Amino acid sequence: MTDRLPGFSTLAVHAGAQPDPTTGARVTPIYQTTSFVFNDADHAASLFGLQAFGNIYTRIGNPTTAVLEERIAALEGGTAALAVASGHAAQVVVLQQLLMPGDEFIAARKLYGGSINQFTHAFKSFGWNVAWADPDDIGSFERAVTPRTKAIFIESIANPAGSITDIEAIAEVARKAGVPLIVDNTLATPYLIRPIDHGADIVVHSLTKFLGGHGNSLGGIIVDGGTFDWSKDNKYPMLNEPRPEYHGIRIQETFGNFAFAIACRVLGLRDLGPALSPFNAFMILTGIETLPLRMQKHCENAKAVAEFLAGHPAVAAVNYAGLASDRYNKLARKYAPKGAGAVFTFSLRGGYDAGVSLVSNLKLFSHLANVGDTRSLVIHPASTTHSQLDDDAKVRSGAGPDVVRLSIGIEDKEDLIADLERALSA
Amino acid sequence: MNHDAYDDNYIRSILNSVKSIAMVGASPVNVRPSYFAFKYLAQRGYDMVPVNPGHVGKQLLGKPFVASLSDIGRPVDMIDIFRSSSHIMPVVNEALTLSPLPKVIWMQLGARDDAAAEKAEAVGIKVVMNRCPKIEYGRLSSEISWMGVNSRTLSSKRAPIPTQGMRLSLNRMSVGGGATAASDRAAKNKGEPT
Numbered sequence: 001m002t003d004r005l006p007g008f009s010t011l012a013v014h015a016g017a018q019p020d021p022t023t024g025a026r027v028t029p030i031y032q033t034t035s036f037v038f039n040d041a042d043h044a045a046s047l048f049g050l051q052a053f054g055n056i057y058t059r060i061g062n063p064t065t066a067v068l069e070e071r072i073a074a075l076e077g078g079t080a081a082l083a084v085a086s087g088h089a090a091q092v093v094v095l096q097q098l099l100m101p102g103d104e105f106i107a108a109r110k111l112y113g114g115s116i117n118q119f120t121h122a123f124k125s126f127g128w129n130v131a132w133a134d135p136d137d138i139g140s141f142e143r144a145v146t147p148r149t150k151a152i153f154i155e156s157i158a159n160p161a162g163s164i165t166d167i168e169a170i171a172e173v174a175r176k177a178g179v180p181l182i183v184d185n186t187l188a189t190p191y192l193i194r195p196i197d198h199g200a201d202i203v204v205h206s207l208t209k210f211l212g213g214h215g216n217s218l219g220g221i222i223v224d225g226g227t228f229d230w231s232k233d234n235k236y237p238m239l240n241e242p243r244p245e246y247h248g249i250r251i252q253e254t255f256g257n258f259a260f261a262i263a264c265r266v267l268g269l270r271d272l273g274p275a276l277s278p279f280n281a282f283m284i285l286t287g288i289e290t291l292p293l294r295m296q297k298h299c300e301n302a303k304a305v306a307e308f309l310a311g312h313p314a315v316a317a318v319n320y321a322g323l324a325s326d327r328y329n330k331l332a333r334k335y336a337p338k339g340a341g342a343v344f345t346f347s348l349r350g351g352y353d354a355g356v357s358l359v360s361n362l363k364l365f366s367h368l369a370n371v372g373d374t375r376s377l378v379i380h381p382a383s384t385t386h387s388q389l390d391d392d393a394k395v396r397s398g399a400g401p402d403v404v405r406l407s408i409g410i411e412d413k414e415d416l417i418a419d420l421e422r423a424l425s426a
Numbered sequence: 427m428n429h430d431a432y433d434d435n436y437i438r439s440i441l442n443s444v445k446s447i448a449m450v451g452a453s454p455v456n457v458r459p460s461y462f463a464f465k466y467l468a469q470r471g472y473d474m475v476p477v478n479p480g481h482v483g484k485q486l487l488g489k490p491f492v493a494s495l496s497d498i499g500r501p502v503d504m505i506d507i508f509r510s511s512s513h514i515m516p517v518v519n520e521a522l523t524l525s526p527l528p529k530v531i532w533m534q535l536g537a538r539d540d541a542a543a544e545k546a547e548a549v550g551i552k553v554v555m556n557r558c559p560k561i562e563y564g565r566l567s568s569e570i571s572w573m574g575v576n577s578r579t580l581s582s583k584r585a586p587i588p589t590q591g592m593r594l595s596l597n598r599m600s601v602g603g604g605a606t607a608a609s610d611r612a613a614k615n616k617g618e619p620t
Contacts, residue, residue, distance in 0.1 A: 010580075018581045021585045052465075066574055067571075073575070074578070258576075
């Protein structure tokens with residue numbers, strides 16, 4: 001007899017977790033320990049040699065964090081996952097497995113400003129070269145492919161304007177180029193979009209945002225789709241060549257369809273070190289249990305606020321894919337039918353000064369540099385998250401000087417609209 | 427029999443019922459996947475027999491190597507083949523001469539020979555291809571969850587603490603049949619595995 005397939009909300013509560021073997025504790029305990037006792041010398045050697053499943057040291061793995069990893073792998077439909085200290089750490093660890101110095105990757109221009117900085121500047125010193133492409137022009141990805149291209153990186157719902165990316169079209173470009181498609185699914189969460197179902201090979205998240213959801217804990221995660229054949233053309237030596245640090249183990253051959261997640265753990269996290277605290281893993285796990293409920297409310301509120309702003313005389317334009325008039329509405333209906341997320345931008349007729357004035361007059365919205373909190377948030381990207389970009393790049397990434405970004409929380413929508421109405425007329 | 431995706435209950439019934447496993451292509455080199463799987467299955471209480479003509483006279487974790495299946499000299503429940511796809515058929519042919527026949531023929535991750543599978547199934551032998559019994563055991567018991575792997579199972583029962591030589595319960599609720607949708611897609615994209 002085949003068991004029925006549990007729904008998303010059941011997985012959000014149960015996947016990866018079961019009562020603690022030692023105490024029977026039903027909630028996943030916080031295993032706040034650096035290290036784990038070996039049974040004997042052979043057990044220790046087996047664990048260090050990757051021969052046995054088990055715990056060694058919290059920089060490599062931790063039982064609380066492992067529950068978080070399996071839960072997100074289940075929600076995304078991947079084969080395995082690896083949690084790290086932040087979304088930025090996830091990106092470093094992923095690309096370390098894929099790129100050697102002198103290699104290239106293609107990234108969508110519309111990205112979180114921090115990712116644009118990381119790719120442009122920090123990665124340059126590793127010899128990882130980014131080529132930018134326009135997610136609204138699929139041909140620009142095709143034209144950017146060279147023999148040194150090792151990966152394509154996009155956001156499913158792109159920061160800051162909440163635009164929707166045509167994942168399947170870009171997955172096709174990646175497939176033809178023989179490289180994996182990496183999708184940052186932070187703003188959508190697997191509740192709204194599951195990129196692996198649309199052809200992605202690797203999914204990354206900042207867990208800090210909607211997944212954790214309460215603005216209290218940093219974290220990042222890498223999900224292995226189990227879809228990419230790393231042995232083809234021998235383009236990925238970290239996965240396919242004997243690893244000297246493990247006496248000649250070949251990761252793909254040994255771990256099959258979750259080899260990428262293992263490589264990230266035993267070659268990336270182990271050696272680079274950005275481990276997630278077990279306490280943060282616990283906080284994020286607790287948040288994920290209510291992810292479906294929160295995302296429904298976030299999306300419902302965001303649509304109501306976007307509709308209000310679209311009808312307000314002080315507002316020049318609203319960029320929210322959930323509005324029927326939005327240029328991304330067709331893609332939103334295809335990829336995110338349950339809701340277009342809760343992060344979007346709008347521009348004011350009064351330009352930069354009106355934006356600054358609005359932010360300072362709001363009383364319920366918090367002015368800060370985060371998204372995906374239960375609380376509603378507001379920021380002026382041009383002077384903050386995207387401030388290190390030049391003016392052209394600001395406009396191209398949707399963060400021009402007149403643009404204000406909102407992250408809509410789960411308060412009562414009438415109160416959010418009243419706060420905006422008062423601040424816009426102040 | 428669909429060999430692209432297995433129902434969890436099919437794999438579970440095999441791992442729960444077999445007691446002895448002959449591993450063809452077992453390696454004494456401790457970084458080879460066959461060594462990993464041999465050691466793990468022995469630790470989980472299976473009676474393991476290493477088969478490799480290149481190592482006769484030596485032992486693998488205390489078990490003497492034999493040169494071929496016919497040299498085992500006693501019945502085995504399952505034959506686990508750690509050879510590439512092009513070397514499967516001769517091993518299956520030899521397995522079919524054994525008396526009694528093995529109950530299961532298992533081909534490792536990456537190995538698949540549909541003609542050999544058909545031959546074995548024709549005489550009532552269960553066949554698994556392109557899977558690793560260590561990974562499947564770890565997945566169905568959720569022991570593999572320590573590595574952040576999606577076990578695709580759920581359980582609200584308290585698990586015992588695993589010790590050396592202990593068999594683990596595989597009786598968890600299955601979430602997604604034999605494979606994730608994603609790995610099905612990978613298998614399709616890959617075409618004929620090598």
